[in-house]
Amino acid sequence: MAENWGENQWSSVGTYDVKVQARCHDHIDILSEWSAATTVTVTEAPAETIGTPEIYGTTTGTTIEALAFSCSVVTSSLGHTVMYVFSWGDGTANSSTYSPNSGHLWNTPGTYDVRVMAHCAEHPEYESDWSPAIQVTITEADETISSPPQMVSSVADFAAVDEEVWVSCYGVVNNLGHVLEYRFDLGDGTISDWTTTRTVYYAWSTAGTYTILAQARCVDHPEVITDWTRDTYVHEITIYDGLETLLPAELEVTIYEIKAFEQHTYVVRSGSSMGHRFEARIDWGNGEVSDWVGSGYGGNNIAYINYTYQTSGTFEVMCQARCIEHPDIITEWSSTTSVPVSETITRPTITGDVTGTVGVPATWLAADAVSSDGHALEYALLVGNTEYDWTSSPTQQHTFDAAGTYYVRIRARCAEHPDITSGYTDSVRVVITD
Ligand SMILES: [Zn+2]
Ligand SMILES: [Zn+2]
Ligand SMILES: [Zn+2]
Ligand SMILES: [Zn+2]
Incomplete structure (x- = not known):
């Protein structure tokens, strides 16, 4: 006697009578009677349940560090994939994650209850209970400032007595992002007021060389303060007595032969009693005057000016210099120098x-x-x-x-x-x- 198996899935709850009948494979009108019934009772499938995870992590931290948390891995009663949600106790939770690891940064000091729960990835409505909480205590991080400020190198190196000078330092950084303020030791016993702009103006009343330093502190927490500027980051300024003077401007023409249509370089020498750079211009003796050209390329006391004469002739050339920083400090025009310029025929x-x-x-x-x-x-x-x-x-x-x-x-x-x-x-x- 052979065995045959059939299958059925009932979609609603109830009691069903199951019977079986056989027939000949070759002569299908030769049938057996129906068998006696077997009663099958179909009930609701059990709901999916998810195990409640347990949370692990530290219980203390500061307002600048992200803390790591993890939880035990749990399973679905139906073997479905599980996801985790961490709740941070500050009104936020991370979005569901397959990973049982997460982390959080609290910006505000306080005590927070951190919990985790799991749910089915396919059926998010099947959730575990929330885990028991870990209580995390967050304290304010200690405020620190990276280093003393450095002086800005473009602060003047020279100035006259009673001349107002711009003094500035570079900004420094505070780990909590608080606003900082700065002050300057001006080297003559004067300490400036605190300023958040990093800039002050000052005039020294006595000639001499002074070392300028800066210091920074937190506006809200003045006890958080840097040392004064150190080492090579200080700035030295030399203060001169009296008015700035310039050496008479001198034209130097050392060109072997000056030809029309050819550009030549002319040299003007002068110099500031305060070591400032000067700028010079040349009257070419033909009605044209050059623009002002700064010294500095090749030394503070020399300026190079290029010019091309367009005709031959002998030109009476003179020059003039002035301080770049103080254009009202200006020399007389120099005495004239005769510059012979020869005719040029361009190449055909x-x-x-x-x-x-x-x-x-x-x-x-x-x-x-x-x-x-x-x-x-x-x-x-x-x-x-x-x-x-x-x-x-x-x-x-x-x-x-x-x-x-x-x-x-x-x-x-x-x-x-x-x-x-x-x-x-x-x-x-x-x-x-x-
Ligand atoms: Zn599921
Ligand atoms: Zn602060
Ligand atoms: Zn000057
Ligand atoms: Zn000619």
Whole structure:
């Protein structure tokens, strides 16, 4: 006698009579009677239950440290995946997490009850009870300030007696983010008032060299205070008696030959009695005056000014200097220096024949040559290194009497001043055939 199994899932609660009947596989109209009934009672499935986790963690901390917590791993009665929720006792909880680890930072001192519960990941309505609480006591962290302030290096190095000077330090950091205030030891026995702006103005009444220091503290907790500025971070200032004076401005022209159209560098020397940088300008003797140009590149007592004369001539040039910080401290114009500037002929360009025939004139044109003085020009052709006659025409011709490859150039000169010549053009390569 063979066995057969059937399956059914009832979706509602109740009592059901189950019977069975058989028939021949080959002759399906040959049937058995129904069997006697077996009664099956279907009840509600048991609800899912989740174990209550236990919480672990520290019980003390400060307002600047995140504290770590964990809990025991629990399971669902139906074997479903479980998630955890930590409640921090300050009205916040983290969002559900698969991890039994979490952490929290309390910003306010106090005592907080920390708990955890678990729920089914698929059926979040099935929750565990909340765990018993851990009581965490949070105290205010100790306030600290990173280090003494450093003086700002751009504070003046020199000043006159009774001249007001800007004094400043860089900000420093406080671990609780409280507002800090600063004060300065000005080196002559004076301590400035506290200021949150990190800047004060001060005028020393006696000549001398003074070391300036700064100090910072918490506005709300004045007992939290730094040391005074240390080591290389202090600032020294030298205070001079009397008014600032400048050395007379001196023009230095050491250029071998000054040509029109060429830029040259002119030097002005002066110097401040307070060591300030100065700026200088030059009157070029042709109606033009340069902008003010600061000293400092190459030393506080020297300024370099570039200029290009556009014409020849002899120019009476003079210079003037003033303090960069105190423009009303200004020198007289210097006495004049005669600067001879020679005429320049710009280098021409060349175009023209690159092939030719023996006995037939070939032609080239020089262009773009100009005299700085607007004088008329003459041109000469060079074939190889042989220069031919100067003519007033920029169009130059040559007749070759032998086949070969030749290099041709042109240069220009002033018709009035034949010793003023341009550079040569580039060479044109010319191939001459029979
Ligand atoms: Zn579930
Ligand atoms: Zn504070
Ligand atoms: Zn000055
Ligand atoms: Zn000329």
